[in-house]
Amino acid sequence: MAKIDLAGKPIAITGASSGIGAVTALACAKAGMPVTLAARRTDKLETIKERIESEGGKAIVVRCDVASQDDCDAMVARTIEAFGSIYSVFANAGFGEKHDVLDTSEDLLREMFEINFFGTVHTIRAAAKPMLSARSGHMLICTSCLSALPSAGYSVYSATKSAQHHIGRALGVELASSGIKVTTVHPVRTRTEFFATMQVRQGADQLNVKDRPGQPAERVADAVVKALRKPRPEVWMSQPARVAAQLAAMFPRLTDRVIWKPRR
Numbered sequence: 001m002a003k004i005d006l007a008g009k010p011i012a013i014t015g016a017s018s019g020i021g022a023v024t025a026l027a028c029a030k031a032g033m034p035v036t037l038a039a040r041r042t043d044k045l046e047t048i049k050e051r052i053e054s055e056g057g058k059a060i061v062v063r064c065d066v067a068s069q070d071d072c073d074a075m076v077a078r079t080i081e082a083f084g085s086i087y088s089v090f091a092n093a094g095f096g097e098k099h100d101v102l103d104t105s106e107d108l109l110r111e112m113f114e115i116n117f118f119g120t121v122h123t124i125r126a127a128a129k130p131m132l133s134a135r136s137g138h139m140l141i142c143t144s145c146l147s148a149l150p151s152a153g154y155s156v157y158s159a160t161k162s163a164q165h166h167i168g169r170a171l172g173v174e175l176a177s178s179g180i181k182v183t184t185v186h187p188v189r190t191r192t193e194f195f196a197t198m199q200v201r202q203g204a205d206q207l208n209v210k211d212r213p214g215q216p217a218e219r220v221a222d223a224v225v226k227a228l229r230k231p232r233p234e235v236w237m238s239q240p241a242r243v244a245a246q247l248a249a250m251f252p253r254l255t256d257r258v259i260w261k262p263r264r
């Protein structure tokens with residue numbers, strides 16, 4: 001299949017105010033895509049917009065809380081108003097916290113599903129209407145390597161990522177004849193604001209995020225642009241993690257012993 005020319009094809013990106021979303025917005029703009037930058041911190045979005053425009057690209061800023069279907073509908077409407085159409089959407093907004101299952105409050109459990117899972121549903125529902133009319137488009141969903149690797153301490157976060165993966169893969173099949181492609185993106189640990197936000201949310205007095213290993217967000221952004229040019233169902237950013245996920249499904253007892261080493 002020939003590579004898709006992305007020039008002039010508009011994309012809306014949620015969680016574009018930092019990390020993977022911000023860097024992906026820059027990479028998409030560099031590929032010629034007009035970009036809608038969506039998140040709650042509009043001051044940060046404005047800075048990214050300025051950078052895109054200074055490099056000759058096109059961008060607009062939309063305040064969007066993905067927990068709201070109305071906000072996601074407005075993000076898509078503003079994209080069409082500004083750029084004439086919407087070709088792609090990257091449902092990327094999300095956050096995590098680290099707790100054991102029984103220590104996770106009901107409120108946090110629901111909040112994490114509200115943003116990570118329902119935020120994704122709201123985003124793809126909003127984009128589906130114009131994409132179905134155009135019989136063309138590409139939806140990308142930022143899930144995680146943990147989507148297929150249940151992880152002690154990150155169980156609820158993993159569950160939201162797994163839920164995103166499941167709807168993304170099912171949607172891809174359901175939309176196969178509609179001209180709309182769907183890709184789930186599975187980053188491994190990435191150097192973004194993610195872990196600092198997590199520590200702040202969990203009430204840390206001092207941030208301890210320096211020197212943590214992790215891939216640069218640019219690696220994910222490049223993989224997203226590559227998938228936009230040549231659509232595929234899944235993009236995994238770590239083959240060892242992917243293999244570990246498959247082994248975990250086949251040998252759960254061994255995985256629990258070797259990878260997670262049960263606590264006493």
Ligand SMILES: NC(=O)c1ccc[n+]([C@@H]2O[C@H](COP(=O)([O-])OP(=O)(O)OC[C@H]3O[C@@H](n4cnc5c(N)ncnc54)[C@H](OP(=O)(O)O)[C@@H]3O)[C@@H](O)[C@H]2O)c1
Pocket residue numbers: 014015016017018019020021038039040041042064065066067092093094095096115142143144145186187188189190191192193194195197214
């Ligand atoms: N970093 C990693 O190691 C890693 C690994 C695997 C997967 N991921 C996934 O990658 C995605 C991006 O995370 P990141 O690593 O780039 O972290 P990040 O730098 O903390 O970015 C998270 C983004 O989500 C946005 N967001 C959070 N809640 C939102 C809401 N209610 N409505 C709209 N936007 C919201 C934030 O913007 P505002 O606060 O301005 O709204 C921010 O732009 C997430 O889905 C995360 O689960 C990350």
